[in-house]
Amino acid sequence: MAGTLQVSVISPEQVLFEGPASAVTAPGFDGEMGILPMHAPLMTLLGNGTLRIESTGGMKQFRVSGGFLQVVDDTVRVVTEEASAVA
Template identity: 45%
Template structure:
């Protein structure tokens, strides 16, 4: 029996469908979810979510904050912000990182690093 997965943020629904596995980063560490997983409610950390769809597609997305809920083979990823990894402009993220480092803006630098990590996971 597959997982029913939904990845959403306040401004859009990024992906929903059936999957064989989900991998996400929580504040407690990475979590891998397979069918039959015990119920969990976790706080998401900034990072990449990977969804292995049952039809062979692999979805990778940058997720910034939010929650992960697992119950009865349903996985809900409720992110504060999400962006498909394959849509991230690497050159823009590199430029943003340089600007943030020069300005001493740690939050902006962390965001740029997360975007670059997500973009590299898509290749």
């Protein structure tokens, strides 16, 4: 598996997470979706649920509701109005 993903989780008030990750599991509008490196460019809406990021520093989880996710060139951007870290 080549490369890693650059992931950022952005809410209106702050950038919640920014860093490399090997995989992202996001709550899509119609079900969970997994994103690995070399993903095709994608833009999708998110539903409600838990966003999981397999980062180098361990698994990070965020509760998100709504917003969207964009993948371009191994850069994943999660932009959501409501996001909070789950311990």
